[in-house]
Amino acid sequence: MIQTNYLIIGSGVAGLTFALKMAEEFPDGKVTIVTKANADESNTKYAQGGIAIVTDKIVDSYEKHIEDTIICGDGLCDEEVVRMVITEGPKRLKELIEWGAKFDKNTAGTLNLGKEGGHSENRVVHHKDQTGQEIQRAISHQVHQKENIAVLDYHLAIDLITENNRCLGAYVLDEKTNEILTFQSDFTLLATGGIGHLYGHTTNPVIATGDGIAMAFRANAAIKEMEFIQFHPTALYDASTGTSFLISEAVRGFGAYLRTKNGHRFMPDYDSRGDLASRDIVSQCIDIELKKSGDECVFLDCSHLDMEAFIKHFPMIYNHCKKKGIDLAKDWIPVVPAQHYLCGGIVVDKNGKTSVENLFACGECSRTGLHGANRLASNSLLEALVYSDKIFNYLAKNSFGNSHFNGKVTDWKLFPKPAINPEYVATRKAELQLLMRQNAGIVRNDVDLEKAKEKLSLWKNEINEKINTYQINADLCELQNLITIGSLIVQQSLDRDGNCGGFIKN
16 A cells, blocks of 8 residues: 555656655655656657647737637537636746747747647747657656655555545556556646547557546546547648657648649649648548549648748657658648547546545546547637646645544555467557548447447456456556457447537438
């Protein structure tokens, strides 16, 4: 049994900023971060574009950013939440700068603001095309200075411990020793990121397997709007499955054009905003064009741009394309939509509280009401920063006389069991990913969804039997979580009437 005051599951921007603030506010408190890979590996790290924050109040305004967010969310955003998140942006940016994060500036010495799809003004604060990595670096450095924060990497949370709708901690698998540890905590925060590897073709890192949402579901927390999955329109086309390299939306904001293989600029045919329409619209338009032509991909044309300025702004993208033999001065980039972001998830209130007592959620695994049916580009890091601060303030400013659990939390009982054949897990995972791409992708229909539901139900029973029969390991747990997430997406897609945002059913 390991006791801690604050147990944080996940080490992206949401988990790290919360840990840092709690450790500073309560120097005698114990803060524990468990993360299933290296502590620096998270969805945050792969965020290229930046953070959407209103900093230029002469040209831009909170009202414009609020309106853009609500339009993009297609009428399903919680306007109160949108206003709260957007108006707090400058404070959270100031905090990041104080922690040492560096952001690009123009020749006048002010922030160099980018523009992305769905935004009416330039408001995206960035660090070249590696903004997430820079933020992760700065916050991680601060976290490692705190003696009362323990960071345990290669520790996979496998289930929450609950009693009478109250979270008491979590069971955690030490991936190096295969021991299952029991963590008892006063408060638990799920900050576990996205679900990308349910689809295989994704911009997410391999760790994005929906663990936090699946655990919360098993703990009877409310889960909502899982049908709203954002497909990023411009992932670098690759015939193989796995993590796809993201070509940031900021490249289109910089002036790149989407074209068919015949050179036709098709986006103005569909939307007055052309290449800078919101992600749901651009992805759906690409899907239509590919179905019409039978082609594998469309193309992003940067050849007309100032290449010197492009390289300065997007060095990682330029170099990656160069390694693939794509010379951006003359070649077009082959691109295709890939799963990118989940707009729904664990339902939380404005303090990040879930429907389970003492359990909080933050970042992509949570459903706050900010995104509605489709997330506006670069609002995700902003949401994570604002909500981690809200959770911190809620816990710091309120008295919790009965938060300490006086009973005994039971340790996980381990019995000798055979190891599962890794081929079974790999095969089933590949079948699951194909099923989700074919039956629950950009455009869905009830017939395909019903077929997926039936298959997922069989796999759910099968995986539960495997977990009872074989020794638990990380791959088996992740497969169980992915099947759980797939079932939630399919069922909530069937339940959704009417198309909106990122959800299209024909």
